[in-house]
Each structure stands twice: as C-alpha cells, then as structure tokens.
Amino acid sequence: MGRKLLLENIEKPDINTIDGYLKYGGYRSLDKVLKGMSPDEVTEEVKTSGLRGRGGAGFSTGLKWTFIDKSTDKPRYLLCNADESEPGTFKDRLLMEKNPHLLIEGMILSSYALGCNTAYIYIRGEYMFILRILERAIQEAYAKGFLGKNIQSSGFNLDLYVHPGAGAYICGEETALIESLEGKRGNPRIKPPFPAVSGLWDCPTIVNNVESIAAVVPIIMMGGAEYAKIGIGRSTGTKLISASGNINNPGVYEIEMGVPVEEFIYSDEYCGGIKGGLDIKACVPGGSSVPILPKSLLFKESNGSPRLMTYESLSEGGFQTGSMLGSGGFIVYDEQQCIVRNTWNFARFYHHESCGQCSPCREGTGWMERVLHNIEYGHGKEEDIDLLWDIQRRIEGNTICPLGDAAAWPVAAAIRHFRHEFEYHVKYPHRVKDADHVYQPEMKYQTI
Amino acid sequence: MLKVTIDDISIAVPAGTTILQAARMIGENVPPAMCYYSKLEGSGGKCRTCLVKVTKGSEKDPRPMPKLVASCRTTVMDGMEVRNTTSPEVMDARKGITEFLLINHPLDCPVCDQAGECKLQDLSYEHGLAKSRYAFKRREFERKDIGDKIQLHMNRCILCYRCTQVADQLTPERVHGVLNRGEVSEISTYIENAVDNDFSGNMIDVCPVGALTDKTFRFKSRVWFTKPVHAHRDCPTCSGKVTLWYQGPEVLRVTGRKNQWNEVEDFICNTCRFDKKEKSDWIEDGPADIDRHSVIAQNHLTYELPVIQKHLETNTQPEQ
Numbered sequence: 187m188g189r190k191l192l193l194e195n196i197e198k199p200d201i202n203t204i205d206g207y208l209k210y211g212g213y214r215s216l217d218k219v220l221k222g223m224s225p226d227e228v229t230e231e232v233k234t235s236g237l238r239g240r241g242g243a244g245f246s247t248g249l250k251w252t253f254i255d256k257s258t259d260k261p262r263y264l265l266c267n268a269d270e271s272e273p274g275t276f277k278d279r280l281l282m283e284k285n286p287h288l289l290i291e292g293m294i295l296s297s298y299a300l301g302c303n304t305a306y307i308y309i310r311g312e313y314m315f316i317l318r319i320l321e322r323a324i325q326e327a328y329a330k331g332f333l334g335k336n337i338q339s340s341g342f343n344l345d346l347y348v349h350p351g352a353g354a355y356i357c358g359e360e361t362a363l364i365e366s367l368e369g370k371r372g373n374p375r376i377k378p379p380f381p382a383v384s385g386l387w388d389c390p391t392i393v394n395n396v397e398s399i400a401a402v403v404p405i406i407m408m409g410g411a412e413y414a415k416i417g418i419g420r421s422t423g424t425k426l427i428s429a430s431g432n433i434n435n436p437g438v439y440e441i442e443m444g445v446p447v448e449e450f451i452y453s454d455e456y457c458g459g460i461k462g463g464l465d466i467k468a469c470v471p472g473g474s475s476v477p478i479l480p481k482s483l484l485f486k487e488s489n490g491s492p493r494l495m496t497y498e499s500l501s502e503g504g505f506q507t508g509s510m511l512g513s514g515g516f517i518v519y520d521e522q523q524c525i526v527r528n529t530w531n532f533a534r535f536y537h538h539e540s541c542g543q544c545s546p547c548r549e550g551t552g553w554m555e556r557v558l559h560n561i562e563y564g565h566g567k568e569e570d571i572d573l574l575w576d577i578q579r580r581i582e583g584n585t586i587c588p589l590g591d592a593a594a595w596p597v598a599a600a601i602r603h604f605r606h607e608f609e610y611h612v613k614y615p616h617r618v619k620d621a622d623h624v625y626q627p628e629m630k631y632q633t634i
Numbered sequence: 635m636l637k638v639t640i641d642d643i644s645i646a647v648p649a650g651t652t653i654l655q656a657a658r659m660i661g662e663n664v665p666p667a668m669c670y671y672s673k674l675e676g677s678g679g680k681c682r683t684c685l686v687k688v689t690k691g692s693e694k695d696p697r698p699m700p701k702l703v704a705s706c707r708t709t710v711m712d713g714m715e716v717r718n719t720t721s722p723e724v725m726d727a728r729k730g731i732t733e734f735l736l737i738n739h740p741l742d743c744p745v746c747d748q749a750g751e752c753k754l755q756d757l758s759y760e761h762g763l764a765k766s767r768y769a770f771k772r773r774e775f776e777r778k779d780i781g782d783k784i785q786l787h788m789n790r791c792i793l794c795y796r797c798t799q800v801a802d803q804l805t806p807e808r809v810h811g812v813l814n815r816g817e818v819s820e821i822s823t824y825i826e827n828a829v830d831n832d833f834s835g836n837m838i839d840v841c842p843v844g845a846l847t848d849k850t851f852r853f854k855s856r857v858w859f860t861k862p863v864h865a866h867r868d869c870p871t872c873s874g875k876v877t878l879w880y881q882g883p884e885v886l887r888v889t890g891r892k893n894q895w896n897e898v899e900d901f902i903c904n905t906c907r908f909d910k911k912e913k914s915d916w917i918e919d920g921p922a923d924i925d926r927h928s929v930i931a932q933n934h935l936t937y938e939l940p941v942i943q944k945h946l947e948t949n950t951q952p953e954q
Contacts, residue, residue, distance in 0.1 A: 354815070371812065376679040376707050542793060542812070542819035544680050549734035552817040556770045573767055580730030583701045584682055 188442040189416060191404040191424050192397070196284045202319065204326040207287040213332060215406040216291055219298060220340040223406075228299035232402060234410030236422035241267060241358075241395030242473065242513040243588075244497045247402075253382040254300055255390040263391040264302040265367065266293060266399050268309040268316075269351050269358035272473035273535055274515030277426035278396035280438045282309075282316045286323035292399035293346055294332060295406055300392055303343050308363050311353040320348045355539035359587045360393040361385075362541065373543045374587035395513075397426055417443030421496035425511070427456075431469075431518035434458035446492045447471070447500075448485045451518060464520040468604070471500050472512020474532050475592030477599030478525070479509045505599065524624045525607045529600040530558035536593035547590040550581040554597055561608060564615030571608045575601055636712040640686075641720045653705035653716055654684055658895060663719045666728075666757050668735070668842050669794035670706035672897055677799050678706035681792065682731050683757060687724050690715035702727055725761070732761040737768040738817070739843075740789045748844030750857035750929040753896065754792060773817060780810075780823050781834060783849050783908045788820050791845035797821060797837035804901060805831040821845070832871055835907040839890045839898050850908050851879075851887035858929040860886055865916035872903040877922050885911045894925060 200206030207213070219228055233248025254262060266289065270278040282289055289307070297305045309317050324346055327333045335343050349367055351357045357366045361375035364386050385391025401423060405413045414422045421443040430436045433451065435458040441450065450456045451466065460466050470478050487493050487502045494500075495511070502508045519528065537555040542548040554577050560566045574597060582594040601608060607625040611618050635646040638656050641663050647656045655672070657664045665686055670678030678684075684706050688699040693713030702724060705716070718724060736758055743749045775788035793812070798821065801810035813822040838846045860879040867874045879887045888907050890898030910916065 356815075376704070537816065540816040542814075542816045543795075544682050545731055545734045545792065546682055548793065548817055548819075549737050553734075553737060553768065553770075576730075580727065580734070584685060584727055584731070586679060586704075 188440065188445070189424060190440050192281060192288065192400055192426060193438070193440040196280070201285050202323070204287060204323070204330055207285070212287055213291055215403045216294055216332065217338070219295055219406055220338050220342065225299045225301055228295060228406065231410035232299070232405055235405045235413040236420060237398060237401055237405060237413070238421070238497060239395055240397035240401070240425065240513070242272070242475070244511065247394060247398050250382070251300055251392060253380070254392055255383045256301070258390065260389040261304065262300055262302045263386045263389055264293065264297045264300055264305040265363065265386065265391060265393045266305070266307040266396055267358060267360065267363060267393050268307050268313070268396045269363060270396070271310055271355040271358050272475060272513050272515055273532065274428065274430055274470060274517045275473045275513045276428045277438050277514055279313065279316065281396055281400055281426070282313070283319060286320050287327070288400045288403055289396055290323055290327050290332070290346065292402045294337065294344055295402045296394065296399055297344050298342055303345065305344060305346050306367060307346070307348045308357070308367055309348055309350050311351045314350060317348055317350050324348065356541045356589060359589065362587065363393060364391065373541050376586055418494065418496050419498060421498060425495070425514055427495070427514045427516050429457050429516045429518070432461045432464065432520035432523065433518050434461055441495055443496050445495045447495060448492060450495055457518065460518065460520050462520070464522065466518060467521045467523060468519045468525060470515070470517040472510045473515030474535065475595060476510040476512040477505050477595050478603065480603045483507050483603070505595070509599070522624055525600055525604040526558070526562050526611050529597055530555065530562045532596045533558050533593065536589065540589060540593070544586045546581045547585045547593065550577050550590070551593045553577055554593070561611045562618070564611065564618040566612045566615070568612055570612065571601060571605065636710050638710045638714045638716065640716045641718050647710055651710050653686060653708050653710055656710055657705065657718065665705045665718055666753070667706055668753055668757065668792060669796060671796050671840055674796060674799040674840070675803060677796055679704045681735070681794055683728060685724060685727050685731070687717040687721045688714060689717055729761050732757050733763060733767070735792050736762060736766065738773045739792070740772060742790070746790065746844040747847045747852060752844060753842040775820060780846070781830065783835065783904065784838060785847050785849050785852065786821060787845050787847065790843050791821055792843055793819060793821070794842055796840040796842070797846055800837045800840055801834070804833040804836060832903045832905070833901055835904045836890065836898070836901045839892070848887055848907070850911070854886045855881050862922035862924070864891060864919040864922050866919060867906065867910065867916050869903060869906055872906060873900040874902070874906060875900050876902055876906055878916060883913065885913060891922070
C-alpha cells in the first residue's frame with residue numbers, strides 16, 4: 187500500500203468543513219510557515235522536493251516560482267488552474283469536492299512564498315457545484331482568520347477568489363486563462379513574455395495546477411527532502427491518477443511515483459484488471475492529448491525493463507515507443523475497442539475546442555475530424571491515412587499554444603501504432619458499417 | 635545595435651526589432667505576413683505564414699530554437715542566425731499553412747474585388763498546391779453589411795484579427811470583435827451593429843483578403859484596370875493623404891497610401907474614403923509607385939523593357 191499524502195483523509199465525512207479539516211491536522215503547515223519560515227525558505231523547500239507541475243507539462247514547480255519577477259513593485263498574482271477539462275482527467279475534481287481546505291491551505295502557502303496578496307482559483311464552468319463548495323470553504327477560512335488581513339497575526343494578507351470559466355477547454359492554457367480572467371475572449375497569448383514577467387493585468391503571475399498547489403501542504407509538513415525520497419529519480423512524490431476505461435475499478439488513485447504500469451492496471455489495489463477478463467489492447471496514460479501506447483510497448487521499455495508510472499519512464503524513447511505522464515488521465519482500452527473510433531472522438535473534441543486564433547489548429551483540427559469520420563464510417567480511402575499523417579505533421583509545433591500539439595499527437599500515435607486498423611476500415615467499409623466494427627486479423631475473412 | 639543573419643545575409647538592427655522587420659530592412663527573402671501589421675499594436679503571430687527557423691539563438695546562447703518561430707513576434711538577439719527560404723523545413727511548414735488557409739476559402743477570385751492585390755492570392759501562387767486535398771464542404775456564412783459602406787464577406791476571411799485591432803485602436807467605442815470559436819468563429823459587429831465611426835473604413839485597407847470590401851467600389855472595375863495616383867486634401871479629421879484609383883477620368887475608389895509591404899502610411903477618415911470621389915476634391919501629387927511585380931504594373935511601363943523583349947527586337951531586324 188503506497189503512501190497517501192493528498193487523499194489521506196478524503197473518505198472522512200466531515201473533511202469538507204473547516205472543523206473537520208482542523209481535526210485531521212489541517213492548517214498545521216500554514217502554522218509552521220507563519221511561525222518560522224521566510225518566503226524564500228518555502229520556495230526552497232518546494233524546490234528541494236522536486237515537485238513537478240501536475241497539470242501535464244511536468245515543469246518543476248519550485249523553479250517556476252523563482253522565475254516570478256520581483257524587480258517591479260507591481261502586485262504579484264497566484265492563479266490556481268482548476269479548469270480541468272482534459273478528457274480522461276478528473277483528479278482535481280475529487281480533491282476540490284471532498285477536501286477544499288487542502289487547496290485553500292496550499293494557496294495560502296504558495297501565495298506566502300511568492301509574495302502575492304491576491305490569488306484566484308479559476309474553475310471550469312461545468313464545476314459550478316464545486317464553486318459553491320469552495321466559496322463556502324473560503325468563507326469558513328476567512329471566519330477563522332486563515333484568509334484576509336493579517337493572517338494568524340503574522341502580518342501577511344491574502345484575498346482568495348474563485349472565478350468560474352464558461353466551459354472552454356482552451357482556458358486551461360495558462361495565458362488563455364489569464365485573458366479569460368481579465369474578462370476577455372479566452373485566446374492564448376503569444377509568448378514571450380511569459381506570465382511570470384507579465385501575466386494577469388500585465389503583472390507578474392504564476393499559474394499552477396490544483397494538485398501542484400495541494401501538494402505544497404504535505405511538502406511543508408514533512409519537509410522537501412523527505413518528500414523527494416518518495417518516487418524514483420526526478421519523478422518525486424505522489425501523483426493522482428484518474429483511471430478510466432475498461433477496467434474493474436475506475437477511479438482516482440494516489441500512487442507513489444514509480445509503480446509499474448502492469449501493477450497499476452492489474453493489481454486489485456488500483457485498477458483491478460481488465461473488465462470481463464479480456465485482454466488489454468492499448469492505453470492512454472496521461473489524458474487525451476498524449477500518444478496512445480499499444481500493449482506491446484505499454485509494459486516494457488525498449489531496453490526490456492518494466493515501464494513505470496514516472497515522467498521519465500513513460501516518455502522513454504520519445505514518441506516512437508513512449509508517451510507522457512501528462513495530467514494522469516489513465517484510459518485503458520480492452521481488445522474490443524476500436525482505435526479509429528477513439529481517435530475520431532478525440533479529434534472531434536479538439537475540433538470543438540480549438541479557439542480559432544491561429545490557422546493550423548483552426549483549420550487542421552476540423553479537417554482531421556472530417557477525414558477520421560469518413561474512415562470510421564466506411565467512406566475512407568487508402569490515401570486518407572497518409573493525408574491524416576500530413577495534416578497532423580503540419581499542425582504539430584506550428585501553433586501558438588500546445589492545443590495544436592495536443593490535437594496532433596493522438597492522431598499521429600494512432601496511425602503510428604495502429605495503422606492496420608485504419609487500413610482495415612478503408613478496406614472493408616461494409617464490415618465497418620455493420621456489427622464487425624472492430625479490427626479483426628485478416629485470417630477470419632479468408633474463410634468466409 | 636544587434637547583428638542578425640537571415641539566410642546568410644547579415645544586418646545590424648536596433649534592439650527590439652523583430653526578425654520580420656530585420657528581413658524587411660534587408661529587403662530580400664522577406665517572410666510573408668498575413669496578420670502582422672506594423673501600425674497595429676499586438677497584431678501578428680496568428681496566421682503562422684511567417685514562421686522561420688532560428689538555427690542559432692544568440693551569441694550568448696547559441697542553441698537553436700526547438701520549434702519554428704513566428705518571425706513577426708520574435709525579437710532579434712545579438713548574433714542570431716535565421717533560416718527562411720533556405721530551410722526546407724520552413725518551406726514545408728509554409729506550404730502546410732497555405733493549404734490550411736485555403737481549405738475553407740471560397741476561391742472566388744474571378745468575382746472578388748480584392749483580386750490582384752490579395753495577399754492570399756500571392757501566398758498561394760508561391761506556396762500553394764495546384765489541387766486541393768480538402769474533400770469537404772467549405773464553411774459558409776451570410777454576407778453582412780458593416781455600416782452602409784462596408785461589406786463583410788466572412789467566407790473569404792482568414793481571421794487575421796487586423797480589423798478588430800483597427801476597431802480596438804482607432805475607434806473609441808468598439809462594437810467589433812470575434813464571435814464563436816474554432817473553425818466557425820466569425821468577425822462580427824456584435825449583433826449586427828454598424829460600426830459608426832469616422833475611421834471604420836480603414837478595416838478595408840488592412841484586410842489582407844477580400845473579406846472586407848468597399849461597397850462604393852464593389853464590382854465597378856478590376857484592380858488592374860485602374861490607375862493609382864497620390865493625392866491630398868485639407869481634411870479636418872485625418873492627414874488627407876490618399877491614393878486615388880482612376881479608371882479613365884473617373885475616381886473609382888480612394889484608399890490610404892500603401893507602402894511596399896501593403897501597409898498604409900496614414901489611416902484616413904471615412905469622408906475622404908467614401909464621399910470625396912470627384913477629381914476636383916483633390917490636389918494630385920503624381921502617380922503612385924508601383925511594384926514591378928504588381929498586376930497593375932502592365933498599365934504603367936515606367937521601367938526599362940525586359941531584356942528578352944530587347945533581344946527579340948534586335949533579332950527580328952532584317953538580315954543584311
């Protein structure tokens with residue numbers, strides 16, 4: 187049984203109230219910081235802990251904090267990115283819904299480290315019920331003196347606000363989030379300048395994922411060095427994984443970094459194996475944006491050692507043989523699932539969510555979706571597969587924000603690893619339209 | 635001054651110059667720019683046609699940049715080395731972008747007022763494919779009137795955002811922006827409000843394609859049949875420096891004076907643009923400079939005859 191840092195008390199019924207949270211040891215990290223740590227010491231602890239951004243990119247959180255421009259006298263802002271919209275990812279929801287005070291405590295600690303006096307939680311519009319939970323929790327924290335002026339007589343002031351988005355996936359991109367928070371259309375900005383220099387209202391701003399900010403609380407409590415002992419190599423600490431798909435126990439799991447992928451899927455402690463005793467076909471290990479991995483590459487790295495749930499191991503070998511840990515949206519497909527249909531579904535999502543600002547993504551995502559739709563419904567042609575490859579290749583890396591990459595990678599990986607399924611769809615359109623939708627090895631048809 | 639090398643040609647530029655501006659200073663191999671407009675703040679970075687490869691970041695940090703960068707929004711560092719037309723990767727990306735821009739474009743150039751001075755036409759001539767690989771229905775919008783003098787033909791739009799920036803920066807009460815998102819996003823004056831402002835006509839000049847056209851010029855003539863003449867008048871609202879486009883003795887339209895990068899020198903007011911269409915309203919300054927590659931150049935043989943023609947002339951002389 188792995189260590190639980192974030193989900194330790196998640197099942198306690200009264201953890202969502204401040205009294206419950208205090209009962210289970212809440213706000214002790216804050217106490218520790220306000221009584222004897224300077225902001226730089228807090229940043230240093232986070233840096234020592236090796237915590238990497240949990241939103242998907244995996245950039246060192248402590249290092250990001252040191253980038254904030256302290257040379258100006260402009261106010262600084264901390265934004266919490268709770269616009270969790272990646273298909274397959276639902277970890278932040280659990281954290282905020284059940285244990286809102288953990289996030290609030292993390293926000294106070296992080297703001298203290300960064301010298302922010304105003305912080306925002308930007309939450310996606312679909313999480314309106316969580317917005318109410320958070321607002322109530324913030325009210326409680328104000329009443330107990332954890333927020334507001336002169337927190338716990340330390341002289342540190344912090345105002346915390348929750349702001350709902352209007353349901354756009356693109357507003358999870360940090361600069362689009364800032365635009366949206368400013369009341370503008372949620373179009374990503376062109377970088378540089380980066381938010382740490384010029385972000386919200388042109389002031390230095392740090393944007394962190396919910397899980398990253400929540401992880402600051404145990405890091406302060408146990409010390410950065412102790413936290414860094416959990417995990418393997420540069421992947422330290424625990425990570426929330428939202429497991430879904432054809433598995434026996436879908437849900438959010440907190441794992442210590444370094445659990446083997448095979449163990450994660452088949453152990454009863456986690457996913458509990460594939461539903462109905464079927465074989466596994468593929469897995470998307472980090473949310474819809476990351477490349478899909480076939481069974482042959484999922485459990486073993488190219489050198490034969492077992493693939494582990496870490497940033498490095500999952501991305502081993504680049505996109506030829508690897509994928510990414512991403513945001514931890516772990517989607518498992520059994521042998522009866524159609525990869526073409528899945529790819530089309532993802533492409534449809536990115537087509538719907540492209541902001542339309544830069545041309546490759548605006549035009550390319552729609553094009554890919556239409557071609558995939560044709561292939562999926564038996565109207566595809568042989569050359570469509572190469573066309574798809576060409577489209578994704580020209581979107582990737584040529585856009586303003588990573589949404590273009592996120593739209594291109596799943597298509598590229600599906601063609602790279604499952605080209606035979608695309609060819610099957612093109613070759614047997616009549617079968618695709620009927621019940622035999624899923625790819626079957628060629629042999630079956632030679633006997634008919 | 636910072637030294638930058640673009641396609642093996644070096645130039646020294648002041649700090650803060652972008653790669654595109656540096657390329658324009660050199661004057662050769664300039665990346666095409668569909669959305670960048672030097673006179674509009676915050677423009678650029680959107681169309682991605684100006685992508686270039688930075689093979690050396692700077693003297694201090696010589697690492698190449700991992701991705702292609704938008705030259706219009708990337709500032710020059712000292713010692714930077716850039717590849718534009720000499721990089722196959724850049725040319726391939728540009729080809730891709732051109733294809734993306736064209737898949738939803740109606741290609742109605744024969745009836746488009748912009749034909750002949752359209753940047754998308756030039757781009758597709760240089761980087762486009764002969765045949766479209768797009769096998770689906772193109773997106774369609776209704777034609778809309780923005781005020782009584784401007785028509786918006788959204789089908790042709792490439793969403794460069796220049797016109798919304800004109801609305802933002804030249805007109806104080808903005809009612810012009812982008813609705814919806816992704817492929818179906820459209821330029822709109824929110825709920826069909828007319829942009830009622832003295833400078834709204836400039837959105838026609840900044841439009842790189844034929845999405846925003848002058849209704850007073852609509853279907854009157856083709857660009858290559860008209861003759862541009864610089865003129866000015868004493869205007870109380872703007873500089874009054876314009877280009878008149880003549881066909882015979884008639885002034886068919888009035889635009890701002892455009893430089894070689896197709897950018898206007900001064901934004902002009904709607905009175906000058908739409909209402910002053912008599913020769914007597916203007917004091918002429920002489921014919922406008924015409925780029926030799928322009929379609930209207932054939933009406934204005936001010937340059938030397940091409941060598942091949944001279945060659946023909948000498949060769950056709952009777953033998954002695």
